[in-house]
Amino acid sequence: MSTYRSRARIALASAQSELASNEDHRLKYAALELRMAIEAVTYDRASAYKSEFPPKEYETWQPKKVMAVLLEIDPTADSDSTISFGIESSPGEKPEVMHNLGKEVVFNIKAIRRHYDALGSFLHVPSIKQTLSESTPSPEIVRKRCEEVSRDLDKVLASQVFNSTLGIFSSFDCGECNARIRKRIPRDKNEVIADCFRCMASYAIRRTLDGRFEVDARTEEIPCPNPGCGHPKPIYPREFSQGVHWVCNKCGGRNEFQLGILHQPAG
Ligand SMILES: [Zn+2]
Ligand SMILES: [Zn+2]
Structure with missing residues (x-):
């Protein structure tokens, strides 16, 4: 089991024990643990795409951003799925018997959007504006939200198969x-x-x-701008940026990309 998945289980168990205490002042701890559980299941999902995901990025991102990048890689990354297999009697024919391996429930981007910030808002002292307008959520509202998230996370963590990503x-x-x-x-x-x-x-x-x-x-050949040289250098699109330079293999000169303004007279 992945570290993130077991972390999610621990955080969810702590949240459930805070909720079970039935004490309103402990709701914020439940909200905090649930947020951590959401983070952990999302990073767990990201780890299934590890080789396709810029590593520096998923180590530091918020769940919403991680999930958004996952969806860019694979539009089905946050969908629930059922995995089954069967043997085709002849190629291309639908198998007569399908064996079900299980269902995977994912904490999807809609659920992250709906709950992650809301849980976060329970962790702060109400703002002056909220206090003046008496819009601070009541303990009942906080408890209801926490219980809903806890139930959803239970389903995610109970999935018989997880982190399945099928693709070419x-x-x-x-x-x-x-x-x-x-x-x-x-x-x-x-x-x-x-x-x-x-x-x-x-x-x-x-x-x-x-x-x-x-x-x-995906390179483009850029000729050395030295008059009389013009030796081509293959440049990748991501290198076209201010300050990036190369040393010409032929004349030894240094060529650097600089931001410029090209003026074209009216007419
Ligand atoms: Zn490389
Ligand atoms: Zn040159």
Whole structure:
């Protein structure tokens, strides 16, 4: 079991014991534990996509942002699913018997949006505005919300299968730094962009007519601006930014990208 999944279980158990105390002043601790459980199940989900996810990013992000990136990688990342398999009597034919492996329930982005900030708002002293307008939530409201989230998390953590991500992948080694690049190819797409997580390299993966994949570096050749040199240098799209430079292999000069303004006279 992943560390995040067991952390989620511990946080959920603590939240449930705070709720069971029936003491209103302990509701905030329940809200805090539930928030941590939501974070843990979301990071757990992200860990299933680890090789497709920029590593620096999922270590520091909020659940909403993590889930948004997951959905970019795989539009079904936050959907519940049932996994079953069967043997086709002949290729392409629907199997007569399907074996069910189980159902996975995911704490989806809608639930994160609905509950995560709301739980957070229970952790702070009410603002002056809330106090003046007497809009601070009553203990009953806080308890109801906490109980709802707790029930949903119970279902997520009770899933018999979890972190299933099925898809077609293309993987290859980065031509610049040798890091392994792994990219999911959605069924309805014939071309996807894959950026290297370690360096600035970027590739286009294209589906060929016979169903294989072809990988091309997305470089553009920029001629050295030194008059009389013009030696081309392949540049990746992510390198086109202020201050990035290269040393020309032919004339040895240094070329740097600078922000500029190009004026065109009226007319
Ligand atoms: Zn690379
Ligand atoms: Zn040059």
